[in-house]
Amino acid sequence: MKLNKMENGDKLQEIKTKFDSNEIIGFKSSTGKKYKLFISGSGTLCYYKNNSIRRGFQLTRTEVDEFASYLEVDKDAENKLTYKFIDKYRKLAELSLFTNDWINKCIALPNTYERWKKEGKKSLYDYGVTTGNKIDGKVITLEAIKKEYPNLVEQFTLSYMGDINFNSGRYPFRGYEMSLSVKAFEDGSVQGYLSMEYKGSGNGYYYLMINENTFIGYDVD
Numbered sequence: 001m002k003l004n005k006m007e008n009g010d011k012l013q014e015i016k017t018k019f020d021s022n023e024i025i026g027f028k029s030s031t032g033k034k035y036k037l038f039i040s041g042s043g044t045l046c047y048y049k050n051n052s053i054r055r056g057f058q059l060t061r062t063e064v065d066e067f068a069s070y071l072e073v074d075k076d077a078e079n080k081l082t083y084k085f086i087d088k089y090r091k092l093a094e095l096s097l098f099t100n101d102w103i104n105k106c107i108a109l110p111n112t113y114e115r116w117k118k119e120g121k122k123s124l125y126d127y128g129v130t131t132g133n134k135i136d137g138k139v140i141t142l143e144a145i146k147k148e149y150p151n152l153v154e155q156f157t158l159s160y161m162g163d164i165n166f167n168s169g170r171y172p173f174r175g176y177e178m179s180l181s182v183k184a185f186e187d188g189s190v191q192g193y194l195s196m197e198y199k200g201s202g203n204g205y206y207y208l209m210i211n212e213n214t215f216i217g218y219d220v221d
Contacts (some may be wrong), residue, residue, distance in 0.1 A: 135217030
């Protein structure tokens with residue numbers, strides 16, 4: 001059923017208000033077509049072209065003419081994203097053939113979204129797995145490092161497998177100065193480390209080895 005002219009104008013304003021308030025992501029017409037909205041660089045309310053996430057057209061009364069229902073914002077989207085990172089650490093840790101206190105913490109992370117919610121929707125920081133930073137969930141693999149430094153990776157791997165302390169020194173990698181290290185603990189466990197520091201600096205991004213081929217974000221300094 002089409003809206004009359006007055007209703008049409010009111011509905012267009014209502015859509016804009018709801019979108020500005022982050023209540024909706026768009027709306028659906030009586031024909032079943034979905035209009036997903038965005039704000040253009042000039043501040044105009046627009047809708048995306050089919051199968052596009054970058055381009056679209058200005059929203060007018062014509063599109064609103066056969067309005068049927070709103071496409072509401074998923075209120076749980078942020079929670080789901082947080083859990084996605086938590087689940088990533090758990091799954092990668094379960095692949096490890098070695099263990100240490102930190103890997104055990106990762107393996108003990110909740111294995112379902114429902115369990116995570118019951119535990120209070122904790123962050124990786126709350127679980128003591130990371131310091132809570134912008135590289136949470138980011139991975140760098142030994143395979144990627146091996147392409148540039150095969151001998152270095154071999155030295156690191158032999159040290160890690162043999163529970164031997166190791167420090168590589170710094171090497172250029174992806175615009176940073178990279179270093180690999182291994183620390184063997186008295187209880188027989190071992191931890192691998194990857195540092196990605198700014199050139200000539202003691203600051204940067206720090207990763208822990210979560211399984212035999214993967215480092216994952218831990219700290220930023």
